[in-house]
Amino acid sequence: MKTFRRLFTYLAPYRIFLVVGLGAAVVATLLHLGPPYLIKIIIDKVLVQKNLSLLNYLILALIGLYLLRSGFTTLQIIYINKVQQGLIFDLRNEAHQHLQRLSLSYFEKRQSGRIVSRVVNDVEALQAIISSGGVTLVIALVTLVGSLIILIHLNPKLTLLAMIPIPALTFLVSSFSKKAHKGYRRMRRRLADINALLQENIAGIREIKSFRQEKLRQEKFAGKGGGYYQANMAVIRIWSVFFPLIMLMSALGTVIVLWYGGRAAIAGDLTIGGLVAFVSYLGLFYTPINQLNQVNNIFQHGRAAGERIFAIIDAVPEVKEKKRAIASNLPLAGKIKFNNVSFSYGTGKKKKEVLHQITFTANPGELVAFVGASGSGKSTIVSLIPHFYNINEGSITIGNYDIKDLKLKHLRQNIGMVLQEPFLFNGTVLENILFGKPGASKEEVVEAAKTANAHNFIQELELGYETEVGERGVKLSGGEKQRITIARVILKNPPILILDEATSSVDSEAEILIQEALEHLMKGKTNFVIAHRLSTIRNATKILVIADGRIVEEGTHWELLAKKGSYYRLYQMQFQFGDT
Numbered sequence: 309m310k311t312f313r314r315l316f317t318y319l320a321p322y323r324i325f326l327v328v329g330l331g332a333a334v335v336a337t338l339l340h341l342g343p344p345y346l347i348k349i350i351i352d353k354v355l356v357q358k359n360l361s362l363l364n365y366l367i368l369a370l371i372g373l374y375l376l377r378s379g380f381t382t383l384q385i386i387y388i389n390k391v392q393q394g395l396i397f398d399l400r401n402e403a404h405q406h407l408q409r410l411s412l413s414y415f416e417k418r419q420s421g422r423i424v425s426r427v428v429n430d431v432e433a434l435q436a437i438i439s440s441g442g443v444t445l446v447i448a449l450v451t452l453v454g455s456l457i458i459l460i461h462l463n464p465k466l467t468l469l470a471m472i473p474i475p476a477l478t479f480l481v482s483s484f485s486k487k488a489h490k491g492y493r494r495m496r497r498r499l500a501d502i503n504a505l506l507q508e509n510i511a512g513i514r515e516i517k518s519f520r521q522e523k524l525r526q527e528k529f530a531g532k533g534g535g536y537y538q539a540n541m542a543v544i545r546i547w548s549v550f551f552p553l554i555m556l557m558s559a560l561g562t563v564i565v566l567w568y569g570g571r572a573a574i575a576g577d578l579t580i581g582g583l584v585a586f587v588s589y590l591g592l593f594y595t596p597i598n599q600l601n602q603v604n605n606i607f608q609h610g611r612a613a614g615e616r617i618f619a620i621i622d623a624v625p626e627v628k629e630k631k632r633a634i635a636s637n638l639p640l641a642g643k644i645k646f647n648n649v650s651f652s653y654g655t656g657k658k659k660k661e662v663l664h665q666i667t668f669t670a671n672p673g674e675l676v677a678f679v680g681a682s683g684s685g686k687s688t689i690v691s692l693i694p695h696f697y698n699i700n701e702g703s704i705t706i707g708n709y710d711i712k713d714l715k716l717k718h719l720r721q722n723i724g725m726v727l728q729e730p731f732l733f734n735g736t737v738l739e740n741i742l743f744g745k746p747g748a749s750k751e752e753v754v755e756a757a758k759t760a761n762a763h764n765f766i767q768e769l770e771l772g773y774e775t776e777v778g779e780r781g782v783k784l785s786g787g788e789k790q791r792i793t794i795a796r797v798i799l800k801n802p803p804i805l806i807l808d809e810a811t812s813s814v815d816s817e818a819e820i821l822i823q824e825a826l827e828h829l830m831k832g833k834t835n836f837v838i839a840h841r842l843s844t845i846r847n848a849t850k851i852l853v854i855a856d857g858r859i860v861e862e863g864t865h866w867e868l869l870a871k872k873g874s875y876y877r878l879y880q881m882q883f884q885f886g887d888t
């Protein structure tokens with residue numbers, strides 16, 4: 309009930325459409341109840357009494373009824389669909405909007421295909437709740453009550469007999485729905501499995517091909533498909549038993565009525581037309597009971613889908629802004645300070661501390677560099693500055709503010725990041741650079757691209773800045789992608805810069821050019837740079853050597869060399885292999 313009540317609140321903006329649509333459905337249904345009565349009159353008054361002139365009037369009335377019914381049905385379809393399409397439009401948007409608000413940890417814990425499945429398939433499955441569910445329910449109830457009234461009017465005693473199968477029918481319907489809900493839930497989950505795997509197989513198609521994994525991936529996919537098949541068949545098996553049983557019960561009613569009614573007609577207690585009309589209305593009366601069962605089926609399905617969507621909408625972001633978080637349009641400038649920061653990914657038992665008591669400061673105009681082995685925690689440290697994750701202990705401050713007290717928007721507006729794995733969005737080169745500053749002029753974009761040493765290669769692309777980069781930027785080389793992400797940050801021009809291996813995928817020549825550009829960009833800003841190639845950070849104000857989540861050495865390039873510690877060893881190694 310909770311899921312339905314909640315869904316109901318989403319209908320509020322469409323109240324008027326809903327009223328018109330349901331109203332039309334009710335009128336169309338009432339019109340549907342007319343014809344059997346006219347048929348009764350045709351039999352009793354026209355056929356039996358051979359009254360030809362009455363026949364014409366009745367036929368005209370019948371045509372009128374059918375035409376009206378068609379008109380109202382059209383109205384019903386249009387308005388109900390306005391409601392239902394509106395509902396899924398709103399729900400999908402809300403789910404997507406909320407997803408964007410959720411923290412990174414949410415996405416790290418889940419397969420993206422599963423999330424996609426909820427936002428696409430489960431929302432879609434909800435559609436049926438309105439048209440095939442709600443409307444059918446109203447039609448069924450009107451038909452049920454309407455035909456019951458007419459049945460009683462036609463013959464009360466016969467009506468009573470026709471009610472014999474009702475208790476059994478009700479029992480069947482309710483036990484079916486209990487069984488079905490579980491099955492539907494399983495179906496939704498299995499469908500998400502398929503989506504998750506499919507998405508992964510498409511994203512990883514290069515790896516699949518190069519490792520010749522096609523067959524195994526296909527087998528795995530067939531396995532997931534089989535799961536969905538099984539889940540579907542389980543529901544269908546339940547349905548295959550219940551549906552015929554329900555039909556059987558209503559047939560039983562008709563048989564009783566024909567037996568008793570036939571005797572009554574012969575005895576003269578009932579006209580022939582009366583009996584024909586009674587059986588027709590009885591059909592109308594039992595149909596809704598079958599329909600109610602189907603409605604239930606759809607509601608159970610919708611409920612399973614609704615629960616899954618609301619689970620997204622209700623997910624609480626791990627990183628939450630305080631109620632009175634500070635926001636301003638002024639640039640955030642000032643000393644950035646990590647004070648005894650400890651951090652771990654994940655929650656609960658899986659929690660393993662990756663950073664231990666990290667303490668350092670960075671002033672505007674300074675360049676703080678992180679070096680250290682792969683997996684030592686460099687990327688993790690810088691990802692804490694934009695408050696991507698909550699820390700366990702300690703504090704991170706910018707000027708006088710603890711970043712916990714700042715509005716995320718305000719904080720992140722002031723930070724420019726070039727991430728270790730460059731990511732481009734499907735769209736043009738121009739759009740991708742504009743990501744850094746929506747609304748910037750073409751000149752500004754070109755300027756930024758020139759600074760990032762990207763302008764030349766962009767111009768050589770088929771359509772220049774209007775070239776589509778493909779999903780995730782697949783149509784560009786690694787180094788090209790990287791330069792576009794650098795141009796993005798140059799365009800944004802924030803007071804705090806974070807460059808995680810920003811020039812790792814360009815050749816040495818390009819690196820020197822970009823390095824120059826970046827040095828220009830870094831002037832007066834607070835800069836954090838992670839670099840494997842030590843040559844690029846020789847000028848750093850401060851180099852922090854990280855090992856196993858701790859700062860093990862700290863100083864300038866020359867100080868650290870003189871120390872002959874781990875930095876010295878790293879440097880020696882690179883020197884030896886000619887990289888520096």
Ligand SMILES: Nc1ncnc2c1ncn2[C@@H]1O[C@H](COP(=O)(O)OP(=O)(O)OP(=O)(O)O)[C@@H](O)[C@H]1O
Nearest residue numbers: 416653654662681682683684685686687688689728
């Ligand atoms: N999202 C995550 N969830 C859980 N653990 C993570 C996550 N990201 C990184 N880790 C773990 O945290 C540790 C530090 O990772 P981090 O990415 O900060 O290393 P790094 O120093 O940047 O390495 P590299 O030089 O290879 O980029 C590693 O042990 C890694 O396995």
Ligand SMILES: [Mg+2]
Nearest residue numbers: 686687688728
């Ligand atoms: Mg890293």
